[in-house]
Amino acid sequence: MSNTFGTLFRITTFGESHGTGIGVIIDGCPAGLAVEAAHIQAALDRRRPGQSELTTPRNEADRVQIQSGLFEGLTTGTPISLFIPNADQRSDDYSHIAQAYRPSHADYTYDAKYGRRDHRGGGRSSARETAARVAAGAVAAQLLAHFGVRVQAYVSAVGEIEVPVGYAELDLSLTDTNLVRCPDPATAARMEDRIRAARDAHDTVGGVITGVATGVPAGLGEPVFDKLPAVLGHALLSINAVKGFEFGSGFEGTKQAGSQHNDEFYTDEAGRIATRTNRSGGSQGGISNGQDIYFRVAFKPVATILQPQPTVNQAGEAVTLAGRGRHDPCVLPRAVPIVEAMTHLVLVDLLLRARSNKL
Template sequence: MNGNTFGRLFQVTTFGESHGEAMGCTVSGCPAGLELSEEDIQGDLDRRKPGQSMITTSRGEPDAVSIKSGVQDGYTTGTPIGMVIQNKDAQSGKYEPFITAPRPSHGDFTYSAKFGTRNWGGGGRSSARETVNWVAAGAIAKKVLSSQGVEIKAHVNRIGDVEAEGVSFEGMVEHSEENAVRCGDPEVAREMQELIERYQEEGDSIGGSIEFEIRGAPRGLGAPRFDSLPARLGQAMMSVPATTAFEFGLGKEASEYAGSERNEDWEFSEEGDPVPVGNDHGGIQGGISTGEPITGEVTLHAPTSIPKEQTTVDWETGEEKTVQVIGRHDPVLPPRGVPVVEAMCALTVVDFMLLAGRINPDRMDGRPGEYDTDYHPSSPDNR
C-alpha cells in the first residue's frame, strides 16, 4: 500500500533516507533452519556499494549490515530478521541549493507533491540508497533459493549503444564480476567502460540495461492472472530506480515475430519429460513458469544527477535559476544495479516458491537431528 513492503509470504519492509541515520529492513517469512550470518549478506552489499571503482560515486559507505533478530546460534528461526545499516558519509551541504528548488528529472518535485514536504538531503527517501535494503534482503532470498537449486545471475548487457549479445549464464557468472562495468563479455566491457568515461569527462551520464537469468526455478510458479510471474516480476523490476522498461523472453522484439516463428513445439526429453523446444518464451507461458530458465531485461535511464548546467525553479523566490548537481554521483547506473536486479529476482521467486509450497526445508542446511521429527509435533497425520 505504502510502497515500503515487497512480497506476500517472503516479505521485506524497509526504512531509511539517503542522509538519515540508518537504512534498515525487516525480512518476514524466511523459513527456519537457514544458516545465516552477516557475511552471507555483505558480499552482495559490497557489489552494490559506492566507491568500488572509478565509474561509481565516491561516497564512502562501508554498508556494513547488522542483524538484530531472527537468527539464533547461526540459523534462522522463522521469525522476522531485522537488519540495520548505518549511513556514515552523508554530506548534505552539497544539496543546499536544492532546498527550495527541485533537481531536474529527479524525484524531488514529485515527492513534495505527494507528501507535502521536502526532504532535500541527498533526495531523502527518493534516493537509490534505499536499494541497499533490497540487496540485503535479496541476499537472504538468494541463499534460501540456492538451497533449493535455484540460481540467479544478472549482468550489464548495454551501455548507450554498446551492446553485449548472446552472453550465456555461464559467461555472466564467469566474467561479469571481473570488470567494473559488470558485463559478462570482457571485450564489450572494455568498450562500455570507455564510453562511460567519455560521458563522465563531459560532466554527463548515460543509460543502459541489465539482463537477468534465473536457473532451476520449478514449473508451476505464478498465480494468474494478476499475480502471474510476469506481473510480479514487472512490479519488482519497475520498482528499481530509473527503470523505464521491463521485458522477458523475446521482450519488445516479440512484436516482429510470427506465431509460427515464436511458438515452440513440445517434445519429450531423453528422460521422458515434456520440454519445449527453445526458450523464446523466457521460461514463462500463460503467466506461469515452464521450468526453463527465466530470462528478462531491465532498462535504466541515465543518472539524472549531472554536473552540466540545467535550469530549475525556486519555489521560494518564484524565479527560475541555473543549477549544477555537484555531489558524488554515478555516471551510469547498471553496474551497481546488477545486484539490485538480482535481489528483486530472488525476492520475487522465493515468494512464489513459498506460495507454491516448493521450499523443501530438508534441502536447507538446517540443524539436522536436533529440531527434527522426533519431537516435531506436525506429523503428516495431523498430530
C-alpha cells in the same frame, strides 16, 4: 507510502540517504534456514558506492548488522532485522536544492504528494534505499539455493554499446571480472570507455541489464494478476532509474509470426517435459514452465549531472541548477546486484506460495 513488498516472504525497508542508516525487516522467512552474514555482506559489497573509478566516490562500507531473527546461525521464523549505518553523508552538498527542483528527480513529485521532502540526497527517494533490498535479497538467495535456483544478472548494454550475443552464448562467470560487470570482455572494455567519456563530460549514460534465473521449477506464478512476469516487472520497475522491462523475447518477439515464435514441447532423455526453444522466457500463462527465466531491464541515464540546467523553485520561479556532490556517471555496474536481489525476492515469494497450492 508503500514500503512493503511480497506476500508470504515480505520485506519492509526503512531509512533515508542522509539519516542514521537504512534497513529492512524480513517477515515470513521459514525457520531453520542457515543464513551466513558473509553472504549478505558480499552482496552489499557489489552494490556499495566507492567500489571503483566508474562509481560515485561516496565512501560507505555498508557493514550489515543482523539485529534479530537468527539464533545460532539459523532463522527462528520471527522477523529478521538488518541494519546498515550511514557513515559518509555530506548533507551540505544538497543545500542548494532545498527550495529548487532538480530536473528528472523526485523533488517536485514528493512535494506534490506529501507537501514536504527531505532534500538531502533525495531522502527516501534516493537509490541508497536499494541497499536494504540487496541485503534482503541475499537472505532470499540462500533460501532459493536449497531448491537449486540461481539468479545471475549482467550489464548487456551501456548507451549505444551492446553485447552482440544472448546470455546462452556467454560465460556468465566472467561478469565480475571487470568494472562494468559485463561477461563479454571486448564489449566490457568499450563500455568502460563510454562511461569514462560521460564522466569526463560531466554527463551520464544509461543502459540495459539482462537477468537470468536457472533451476526454477515449473508451477511458479499466480494467475490471474500475480503472474510471474507481472510480479517480476512490478519488482524491477520499482528500482530507481528503471524505465523499461522486457520478458523473454520481449519487443523483438513481435516481429515474428506465431509459427516462428511458439516454443514446442517435447520429452527429454530424462523423461521431463521441456521446450525446444525458449522465446516465452520460461513462463506460459504467467506460470513458470521449468526453463530458464530471462528478461531485460532498461535504466535511464543518472539524473544528476554536473552541468547547469534550467528549472524552477518551489515558488515557480525560473532558476538554474548544476549538480553537486558525488554521483555515478552510470548506475549499471552497481545496479546488477539490485536486479538480482529483486528477482530473488520475487522467486522465493512465488515458490513459497506455490508450495501452498496443492497437497
